[in-house]
Amino acid sequence: MTTPTARPLPQKTIGVLGGMSNQATAEYYRLLNDGLNARFGGWDNGEIVIVSVNFGNIEHFVRRNEWDAAHRYLSGKVDALERAGADVILCVSNTMHRVVEPIMEGCATPFIHIADPTGAAMRTAGLSRVALLGTMPTMLSEDLRRRYAERFGVEIMVPSDADKATVDRIIFDELVRRDLRPESKARYLEIIDRLAADGAQGVILGCTEIFLLVDQADRPDVPMFNTTALHAAAAVAFALGD
Structure with missing residues (x-):
């Protein structure tokens, strides 16, 4: 230009x-x-x-x-x-x-x-059931769940209780400090794999530090929605x- x-x-x-x-x-x-x-x-x-x-x-x-x-x-x-x-x-x-x-x-x-550009991207992609990773309050948020469902027609899935605790711990103890550990990346990818196996059509990277650890190249077949970007x-x- x-x-x-x-x-x-x-x-x-x-x-x-x-x-x-x-x-x-x-x-x-x-x-x-x-x-x-x-x-x-x-x-x-x-x-x-x-x-x-x-x-x-x-x-x-x-x-x-x-x-x-x-x-x-x-x-x-x-x-x-x-x-x-x-x-x-x-x-x-x-x-x-x-x-x-x-x-x-x-x-x-x-x-x-922050949810609206992500919701629009998921709707454009034609997805209706997507997993959400984030801090514990984000993953438990009924307001977010309603917003994605009512505005964009997307049902939100979340990890198991044990996996939610892992996702939250890694965010607060590591990612906010830019402490990037291979073992934590492996744990996140295992959680994403479980969610995909349970029917998630994609994954919302619903904490603005998660992009530091995982991205689309790690799981090309599972659409990832980077809320930060x-x-x-x-x-x-x-x-x-x-």
Whole structure:
């Protein structure tokens, strides 16, 4: 694409509620800028505002089910993004949509829910029964299950209790620190294989760090939906007015 000559280049400012974790946030920043540069070319990239929270606070709230405290904490961070001029807001954590979605219902700034680009991709692929991997709250979320079913016609499967515990442990103890272990990758792939054998037509990588460990190349016959990449692509489209 030829770089436009009119300056400043028209685009919307993307607000990123980040730090959950810093690994996911760094990937969002890369994807957003790469996506916008692919359209603009030259030296252009995104206009992005990031408010990066302390993940230690998030881990504390999630582990102890302190969702009201999480709501209060993140409300102030959303306010900061709005004051900084964000035209649209993303939350980089599937898990924390539990509190960010209701916060955003009271805001004028548009919000791209992380499940919606993934749901649209699954619907386009013609899938109706898909497994969800993520943190324990994500895998147990009835709100997410309803959203995928009612908006996109997709039934959500989750791993067994033992496998859910494994998926959650690896996320919190390893992936958020970018501690990538071959044995953990093998465990994830075993879980994916079991879900596929039980009828899953695909798998949602429903934590924004899982892409660090497994990707489509690991199981070419099982469609994988990377919520991180799909969410970022939706934000790029919004910023461009697509």
